[in-house]
Amino acid sequence: MDSQDWDDRYAASELVWGAEPNMWVVRELTGRTPGRALDVAAGEGRNAIWLAAQGWEVTGFDFSAVAVERAERLTAELPDEVADRLTWRHDDARTFEPPATGYDLVLVAYLQVPARDRRTALRHAADALAPGGTLLVIGHDLHNLTEGIGGPQDPRVLYTPDDVLADLAGLGLTTVRAERVHRLVGGEPGHRGGGGGTAVDLLVRLERGAG
Template identity: 65%
Template sequence: MDQRDWDARYAAADLVWGAEPNRWVVRETAGLPPGRALDLAAGEGRNSIALAAAGWQVTAVDLSPVALDRGRRLAAAQPPGTAGRITWVHADATAYTPEPAGYDLVVLCFLHLPAADRRTVLDHAARALAPGGTLLVIGHDTSNLTEGVGGPQDPAVLFTPDDVLADLAGAGLETVRAERLRRPVAPGHARGQDQGGGPAAEAVDALVRLHRP
């Protein structure tokens, strides 16, 4: 999908991915001291807003101006100080080059790309990570096609934890966690949305958390 496709998708719904942050982002960042965070493919900003509310200074990057505008409006409705801690950046994650060693946390949450583009974004993300920082990669696992629900149906843009680790081999990062996780999903929900009521199936997510010594 290109920018026009994403703009149309965001314009057609109030909140495509919901207002609540992804449960794995919440779990994995809960014990981290707030610093500078980079949210690549931030969408409507649900994770960026949650991080900013917790005290992080966040750079939220997305391809869609429609999504970013919605994120700004959502952030403005949060408690005082939250919106001021987020910088919204319109950019394609595959072309965006973040500040080297500039971030204590880098999040890629449900950014699904062909393998070559994924490696490019992961390389940029790793280079952006400051010493002591955390890189968090979350997405639909390849096995979600046969064992889960929702998400992209093109296996070329899905990945496993091992794929991410292979992409980042040689980046100087230590693996904290690399696992498949099951997440309850309400009917009709897909990209990182948790159960919102009604009978739920399960999505299979890939999660990789790495640390720069």
């Protein structure tokens, strides 16, 4: 899907992915000391908004202008102390230019694109890390096609923890976690697959050395 396809999808319904943050984002990041965070392909901003509520200074971007506009509208409804921590941009994960100072956290959640684009986006995301920073990658796993429910049904945009590690090889990152995880799906917004079941996700968490 290109940016126009995503614009159409976001325009067709309110809160495609719901308002609650992803469960793996909450599991992995609850209690972490807040710093500067980047949410890559942030959609309507549910994870970025949660991070800001935890005290993070968050920049979120997406290549769908409609998604970014919705994130900005949601931000306007937040308390000032949360809204002031959020910055939104219309940008592309494959081409964005990270600042020289880097981020303490870079989140890439459910970026489902063909392998070549994924590798480019993930390496850009890694380049955005500050020394000591964490890169958290979450996605629909390839095994979800046969063992899970919902998510994209095109194997070309699905991947595995090993694919993420291969994409990021040679960048000097330390692997903290690289695994498949199972998520209960009960008809949540944005998910195909009927009345409920278990989805297979991938979760990879890496860290850059403190320098």
